[in-house]
Amino acid sequence: MSAHTQTAEKGQNTTLLCQESYVCSGTDEAIFECDECRSLQCQRCEEELHQPERLRNHERTRIKPGHVPYCDSCKGANGNIMHASMTGSRQIAAVRCQVCKINLCVECQKRTHAGGNRRKHPVTVYHAGKAQEQEEEEGMDEETKRRKMTEKVVSFLLVDETEEIQVRNEEEFIKKLDCSPDQHLKVVSIFGNTGDGKSHTLNHTFFYGREVFKTSPAQESCTVGVWAAYDPVRKVVVIDTEGLLGATVNLSQRTRLLLKVLAISDLVIYRTRADRLHNDLFKFLGDASEAYLKHFTKELKATTARCGLDVPLSTLGPGVIIFHETVYTKLLGSDHPSEVPEKLIQDRFRKLSCFPEAFSSIHYKGTRTYNPPTDFSGLRRAVEQQLENNTTRSPRQPGVIYKALKALSDRFSGEIPDDQMAHSSFFPDEYFTCSSVCLSCGCGCKKSMNHAKEGVPHESKSRCRYSHQYDNRVYTCKACYERGMEVSVVPKTSASTDSPWLGLAKYAWSGYVIECPNCGVVYRSRQYWFGNQDPVNTVVRTEIEHVWPGTDGFLKDNNNAAQRLLDGMNFMAQSVSELSLGPTKAVTSWLTDQIAPAYWRPNSQILSCNKCNTPFKDNDTKHHCRACGEGFCDGCSSKTRPVPERGWGPAPVRVCDNCYENRGIQLDVAELPSDEEGGTLIARKVGEAVQNTLGAVVTAMDIPLGLVKDAARPAYWVPDHEILHCHNCRKEFSIKLSKHHCRACGQGFCDECSHDRRAVPSRGWDHPVRVCFNCNKKPGDL
Numbered sequence: 001m002s003a004h005t006q007t008a009e010k011g012q013n014t015t016l017l018c019q020e021s022y023v024c025s026g027t028d029e030a031i032f033e034c035d036e037c038r039s040l041q042c043q044r045c046e047e048e049l050h051q052p053e054r055l056r057n058h059e060r061t062r063i064k065p066g067h068v069p070y071c072d073s074c075k076g077a078n079g080n081i082m083h084a085s086m087t088g089s090r091q092i093a094a095v096r097c098q099v100c101k102i103n104l105c106v107e108c109q110k111r112t113h114a115g116g117n118r119r120k121h122p123v124t125v126y127h128a129g130k131a132q133e134q135e136e137e138e139g140m141d142e143e144t145k146r147r148k149m150t151e152k153v154v155s156f157l158l159v160d161e162t163e164e165i166q167v168r169n170e171e172e173f174i175k176k177l178d179c180s181p182d183q184h185l186k187v188v189s190i191f192g193n194t195g196d197g198k199s200h201t202l203n204h205t206f207f208y209g210r211e212v213f214k215t216s217p218a219q220e221s222c223t224v225g226v227w228a229a230y231d232p233v234r235k236v237v238v239i240d241t242e243g244l245l246g247a248t249v250n251l252s253q254r255t256r257l258l259l260k261v262l263a264i265s266d267l268v269i270y271r272t273r274a275d276r277l278h279n280d281l282f283k284f285l286g287d288a289s290e291a292y293l294k295h296f297t298k299e300l301k302a303t304t305a306r307c308g309l310d311v312p313l314s315t316l317g318p319g320v321i322i323f324h325e326t327v328y329t330k331l332l333g334s335d336h337p338s339e340v341p342e343k344l345i346q347d348r349f350r351k352l353s354c355f356p357e358a359f360s361s362i363h364y365k366g367t368r369t370y371n372p373p374t375d376f377s378g379l380r381r382a383v384e385q386q387l388e389n390n391t392t393r394s395p396r397q398p399g400v401i402y403k404a405l406k407a408l409s410d411r412f413s414g415e416i417p418d419d420q421m422a423h424s425s426f427f428p429d430e431y432f433t434c435s436s437v438c439l440s441c442g443c444g445c446k447k448s449m450n451h452a453k454e455g456v457p458h459e460s461k462s463r464c465r466y467s468h469q470y471d472n473r474v475y476t477c478k479a480c481y482e483r484g485m486e487v488s489v490v491p492k493t494s495a496s497t498d499s500p501w502l503g504l505a506k507y508a509w510s511g512y513v514i515e516c517p518n519c520g521v522v523y524r525s526r527q528y529w530f531g532n533q534d535p536v537n538t539v540v541r542t543e544i545e546h547v548w549p550g551t552d553g554f555l556k557d558n559n560n561a562a563q564r565l566l567d568g569m570n571f572m573a574q575s576v577s578e579l580s581l582g583p584t585k586a587v588t589s590w591l592t593d594q595i596a597p598a599y600w601r602p603n604s605q606i607l608s609c610n611k612c613n614t615p616f617k618d619n620d621t622k623h624h625c626r627a628c629g630e631g632f633c634d635g636c637s638s639k640t641r642p643v644p645e646r647g648w649g650p651a652p653v654r655v656c657d658n659c660y661e662n663r664g665i666q667l668d669v670a671e672l673p674s675d676e677e678g679g680t681l682i683a684r685k686v687g688e689a690v691q692n693t694l695g696a697v698v699t700a701m702d703i704p705l706g707l708v709k710d711a712a713r714p715a716y717w718v719p720d721h722e723i724l725h726c727h728n729c730r731k732e733f734s735i736k737l738s739k740h741h742c743r744a745c746g747q748g749f750c751d752e753c754s755h756d757r758r759a760v761p762s763r764g765w766d767h768p769v770r771v772c773f774n775c776n777k778k779p780g781d782l
Contacts (some may be wrong), residue, residue, distance in 0.1 A: 016063060018042035019101070022049055032060045038072045038102060068126045069093050071105035073112060095123040146233045150207045153178075155214075155229040155240070158405075163257050165409055166225075170399040177230040177237065177398055184395035185230075186387055187237045189261050191284070192271035194221050194243025197374075201271050201323065204376045205383060206231045206238050213240045226261055234387060237401065239265065244284070259288055260408045263296045264401060265318045266393040267386050268359075269379070272322070275329040277345075279352060285320065285362075286354025292317050293358045299411055300404065317358035318393065319386050323379050324366040331366035341366070360392040434458065438546040440467040445548065458548040470547040475540040477516040489514050489540060492764030495521050499767075514540065597646070599629040606631030611656060627659035716746040716763070723748030728773060744775035744782045758782060 016030040019039040028042035034049075036058040041049065050056055071091045093103035097113065099121040104112065113119055156176045157166045167173045174181050188206075190198045199213035206212075212229050227240045239261055242254055262268055272281060322345065324332065333341040341364035349356060356362060365382045367375050434445035436458055445458040466472060480487040491512050498506060511525030514535055522539040526532060536542055596602070606622050608615045610630040616622055623637045624630070626648045639660040640652035723739050725732045727747040733739050739748045744760045749772050756776040757768035763782070775782060 016040055016067065018045055019096070020045040020049065030063055033063055033067070033069055034058050034060045040069065069096075069103045071108050072102040073104055073108035093126055095125050098122045098124060147208045149232045150210060150212075153207060153210070153212050153229055153231070155212050155227045157225055158228040158239070159226040159257060159260075159409070161225045161242070161254055161257075163253050163260075163409060163413055165406060167402070170402045173402045174398050177228070179230050179232070179398060181399065182397060183235065185235055185237050185398055185401065186266040186393065186395050187239060187264055187401060188267045188269065188383065188387070189239035189241060189265040190269040190271055191241055191258060191262075192243060193280075196243065196271050196273045198243060198271050199223055199240050201269070201376065201379070202238055202240055204374070205269075205380050206234070206236075212238075226257065234384065235395070236387060237398070244280075256412060259291055259296070260405065260412065262288055262318065263292060263300065263408055264404050267383065268318050268320045269383070270320060270322045271325075273325050275326050277322075277324065277332065277348070281322070282349055282352050282354050285356050285359070286349060286352065289317065289354075289356040289358035295412070296408070297358075299408065317360060319361040319363070319389075320356075320359050321363045321365055321379070321382055321386065324364065325374055326366065326368050327370075331368055332364055361386075436548050438464060438548060440470050440472050440547045441465050443546070458546065460546055464544050464546045466544050467547070472545055472547045474543045474545050475514070475535070476543060477519060477522065478539055478541050479519050479522070480516060481541055485518070487516055487518060489516050489522070490762055490764065491525075491535075492761075492766075494764075494766070496761065496766035596624070597629065599646075600624050601629055601631055603631070609633040609636055611636040611658070623654060625656035625659055626653040627655045630656065632656050714746070714763070717741050718746055718748055720748070726750040726753055728753040740770055742772040742775055743769040744771045747772065 018024050018026055018028050018030050018041055020026075020037070020041050023044040024042050028044065030040035031043050032041045032046045033039075034041060034046070036055075037049065040063065041060075046060065050058055050060075069092075071093045074091045091105035091107065094106045095109055096103050097118075100118070103126075104123075109123075113121060113123075159165050167176065179185070190202055192198050197215075199215045202213050203209060203211055203215070207229075213227060214223065221243055223240055223242050225242060229238050229240075230236075231238050241258055241261055244255075244258075270281060270285070272278070331341075332344055333339055342362060345362060345364055363382060363386070365379050367378055369375070434447045436445045437443070438445075438460060441462070441464045443460050443462045443464070445460055447456060447459050464472065475489050475491075477485075477487045477489050491514055493512060494502075494506060495513055495515050510527055513521050513525075514523040515521045523535045524532075601624070603622060606616065609632050611632055612635070614633055616633070621634065622631045623634060625632060625637055626643045626646055637654055637656045639657060640654055641660060642648060642650050642652055643655065643659075644650070718741070720739060723733065726749050727742075728749055729752070731737060731750055733748075733750070737750055740751055740754045741747070742749055742754055743763055743765050744758075754770050754772045756771050756773065758771045758776055759766055759768055760771065760775075760782040771782065
């Protein structure tokens with residue numbers, strides 16, 4: 001029996017025909033649907049069928065455009081809902097069996113017509129249009145609508161086990177949540193021991209049992225890292241975390257990750273399935289509260305100011321719901337109905353000396369499961385009640401939530417050394433403070449992690465001890481200290497008012513000085529012929545400061561008189577060399593031509609190598625082949641052999657590559673050198689001998705010169721033999737690439753990375769000297 005014709009228009013149902021065929025033979029359009037008759041009926045069949053007295057009270061519904069009937073199997077013969085109790089709503093029919101004459105939904109068709117002879121029954125397919133879907137949605141109750149809203153929710157990895165955020169930016173975070181950027185949300189997270197069913201709890205509390213967060217019966221933890229999903233019904237971001245007490249490698253980092261999640265949450269569910277509340281629960285919440293107040297409150301305030309957030313992040317912690325499921329034991333407070341469970345929990349905290357002041361509220365919600373499944377309705381009501389409370393924690397946009405998590409991850413990140421792990425607390429200070437340790441006394445820095453990125457120096461509350469290795473003394477001017485100021489001073493070669501050469505002269509006569517910016521020169525080491533006192537006993541105070549890794553020493557020798565003298569001599573020598581370079585080259589070329597043999601080409605005519613045609617520059621050396629007399633570069637005339645036909649023998653001399661290969665060719669008698677040329681040749685040999693001797697002398701002088709430079713080096717400079725490449729651009733040093741020391745940090749740089757000039761008073765350089773790019777960028781006096 002057919003119920004449909006072909007569709008006339010896309011998106012609309014075809015005409016429904018009468019399914020009774022009592023009067024019309026199934027050709028008339030259906031007008032009514034009778035629940036008791038379980039059929040669609042035309043006008044004539046409906047009137048004839050319901051004339052008997054016993055059929056007149058049948059419930060009949062007039063069909064609207066786009067109507068599709070309900071499944072008869074789900075409703076039952078007498079209207080009792082059977083399958084609907086499992087699916088949560090009455091299902092719309094998908095097909096009509098023409099033999100059984102019943103309407104079936106997809107599930108019922110699989111259940112009743114999947115096997116046997118019924119599988120061959122002809123069916124008519126219904127096509128539900130938008131109008132019917134809208135009508136169906138309007139007919140749903142509130143619970144069914146909520147269930148339908150969560151059907152497409154999926155979870156995603158927010159932070160992995162190494163504390164790395166897996167979402168690149170706010171836009172991706174909002175896209176994965178599948179919510180509006182302007183939507184105001186709250187954050188709900190769950191904590192508890194591994195295997196206590198945290199993911200299962202979230203699935204049933206927020207998503208009606210759908211496996212949004214993965215669950216597994218395996219021994220290994222199914223949740224690694226932090227996962228998130230958006231609940232469109234309650235407008236909350238639901239966060240699932242990795243369980244405590246699980247088998248993990250980076251235990252400290254994962255524990256610290258939990259506190260970051262707690263800091264951005266508005267409500268925390270602590271899930272436990274222990275028959276009695278263990279001390280670990282109270283210890284965890286107590287340590288989390290202490291760490292939150294100590295490290296995260298200040299950082300959340302700074303994040304609000306730094307990121308310019310319109311909605312201030314609450315410095316008061318989230319609310320906590322302890323969800324306690326038991327099987328064999330009674331719930332907390334059931335033995336004493338007059339006592340509130342929350343009061344018993346506060347007493348337990350007090351006995352363990354754990355004080356959860358950071359949390360805005362702590363509530364207890366218990367359920368006793370005599371027979372599975374667990375009842376989550378009580379927890380769901382408690383969560384909804386807490387989410388409606390905006391007294392301390394207000395909803396905020398998803399972008400604000402992401403910025404807060406990103407700021408906390410950037411601040412508190414990095415590996416935690418094994419020797420700094422404290423196992424007596426869930427959240428020890430070592431998880432959130434700087435890991436640097438003083439090299440002198442061994443105490444740790446008390447600043448927050450990664451504080452150096454903001455230019456904040458290291459700090460420790462304990463006093464340091466003096467170490468001769470690091471010389472960690474600091475001098476302060478005694479006169480300024482008595483006037484209420486603390487001004488650091490350093491020994492140096494000369495006063496800031498002295499010129500470089502006058503300062504050297506005064507240093508040679510009176511020794512080093514100590515100069516205060518306010519009081520001027522307060523001490524000279526050799527001011528008198530005898531009886532000069534130590535500055536500590538007269539003009540300065542001594543303080544011992546911590547030596548942090550990566551920082552310089554304090555009172556290292558800043559007497560740079562020897563280096564300043566070498567710098568001055570080098571400057572003079574370089575200036576004379578540069579000014580005399582042109583005339584020297586011209587005179588040298590003229591003298592060379594005067595003693596050159598007649599067959600040599602004059603230097604003035606040699607502009608490029610005779611073989612490779614490489615043009616000669618001002619500093620390039622021209623070499624004559626002793627056989628042909630042409631000019632070559634060093635690479636094309638590096639071979640040697642005797643040239644007796646030119647008078648060069650028996651010792652080998654420089655020849656070009658061509659003449660070296662044609663060594664068997666003899667010269668004609670006319671080409672042999674004459675007596676006059678022989679005298680010129682002797683003069684050339686004498687000139688080369690003198691030149692080689694002078695070169696050897698210069699080379700021999702370079703060795704002690706290097707020793708002198710090393711001896712004159714200030715103590716804070718890195719020795720030359722340890723500098724292999726530029727500290728900035730990492731170029732390797734060679735004969736052509738000179739080393740230069742930065743006068744501020746003492747590291748070695750190439751000329752390009754250290755061509756800036758700036759005074760460095762802290763190192764005794766009161767006049768502009770060479771500094772590197774990094775030191776030149778530092779504000780204030782160096």
